Amino acid sequence: MVERSDRAPLLDWEEIPSAEKPGDEAPAGSPVEERLSSPSSSRGKAGCMFGWSSGPGGPTFSSRSDADGCSAPPATSSAPPAAPERALPPDKEEHLSDSGTREVSLEDRMVKWEENDQIVSVFVVTFNTRTGNMLEWCLPKDMDLEGVEFKAIASGSHRVSTDFIYFRKGRYFGLACFANMAVENTEERGARMKSVGILSPSYTLLYRYMSFLEHQVRLQLQSPGHYSPLEAFYEDKRALLPPSGEDVVTAFPANAWGAAINHSMHPEMKITHPAGCMSQFIRFFGEQIMLLWKLALLRRRILIFSPPPVGVVCYRVYCCCCLANISIPGVGVAVPEFRPFFYVNVADISALENELSYVACTTEKIFEEKKDLYDVYVDNQNVKTYRDGLKPLLRLSAADREKYRKLTEQRQMLLYSQEENGDCVSNEEDLFILFFLEQNNRIFQTLSEVAGSPEPTVTQDSVRAMGLDPHGDRLFLLHLLEIYGYDSLLVSEQLCCS
Secondary structure (H helix, E strand, O other), rough: OOOOOOOOOOOOOOOOOEEEEEEOOOOOOOOHHHEEEEEEEEOOOOOOOOOOEEEOOOOEHHHEEEOOOOOOOOOOOOOOOOOOOOOOOOOOOEEOOOOEEEEHHHHHHHHHHHHOOOEEEEEEEEEEEEEEEEEEEEEOOEEEEOOOHHHHHOOHHOOOOEEEEEEEOOOOEEEEEEEEEEEOOOOOOEEEEEEEEEEEEEOOOOHHHHHHHHHHHHHHHHHHOOOOOHHHHHHEEEEEOOOOOOOOEEEOOOOOOHHHHHHHHHOOOOOOOOHHHHHHHHHHHHHHHHHHHHHHOOOOOOOEEOOOOOOHHHHHHHHHHHOOOOOOOOOOOOOOEEEEEOOHHHHHHHHHHHHEEEEEEEHHHHHOOOOOOEEEEOOOOOOOOOOOOOOOOOOOOOOHHHHHHHHHHHHHHHHHHHHOOOOOOOOOHHHHHHHHHHHHHHHHHHHHHOOOOOOEOOOOHHHHHHHOOOOOOHHHHHHHHOOOOOOOOOHHHHHOOO
């Protein structure tokens, strides 16, 4: 097979508008018709996309095929079964028809929420040879963007020509596109470096605007101070968010899923290169993915170090989050939320000190010395810990190797199907996420059955039913029982002494 690049042309920031109501056809030459026939709408069908849906057993994955055989842009639906109705904000209230029936379903509202524009800020950051990184311009003017200049231009970025960076800023997620252009003047020391970025309450939609940001950062390098396209973008896309005093990051509105499911599932982050970050993640870490899987499921603090470029490492952060997905309602309510921080720098140290569970990446080697900030430090492909209690978890068990063999086998079958049959609906993102979701559900389903049995004892047979190694995974299982509130279960002496 031909190896494909990790970078590819990305979707335009103008997304396809929602479908018109029946009978409301747009007149010829109208903006709606023009946008529907624009390159951005046709390019949106070029790759296979993947989204969430919700069924009787909780959220599941679905590939929605379009007319070309590839799936349509992802939509997130919710509505756990038999969930009580919740009051909605005034702008989200359902409208009743004359007959009293609801015209807009909860699923329709969720799709609309995902498609709505949620941009809360747009900004330009530049590198000044005298003062270093500095915020050059932003909208709105009163937005608190302190420290964003060190997120949008990562430490060490002068070594690369282009990059993109996902990050957290307070309760928002950000995406910035960086570019470095050679110039012939002594004042800038031969190089002009800028980054153009946006902030949003959710990381799942940021990919839509990456090509726009890439174009704008090139424009800023060539014509500094030309902000009118950014002003027009912000006016068109700015979010109307309710005031909130809580500095809490959420990936969906409060009524997206039931609290338990929302807590233990991560929404899909659209990947913008054709090879897919999951396949790159598997190739990069190999069998060590199984170690990261256990650590993510145990909600450990994971910090990934890598020199620039940062973009691909931000995708590894997202992949780690996907390892910990659980779709069984009620599981994981009491455990810390496994939160993606994406790129962090020294300015984030105080924030990380208060986090019980997270995964992040950095280009700053000084973090390795801050051993109280993390449980696991990933230096490129080397997964290590300084905590004695976790060191045994960094050894692969027989069950780990068997699971990795199955994952590799399934990948090879999928790749063969794609190459021989032109299968565009299935993709590695689906396979990867579903593989670990099924592993996690299998563990907690078995634990629930053991907990509800007349003799609630974890035996070798029940451990094997979870897909674990009774001997090699004993410590992992004990940690799991304690963290997820199954510590009242008895553990067979045969298992402990095997």
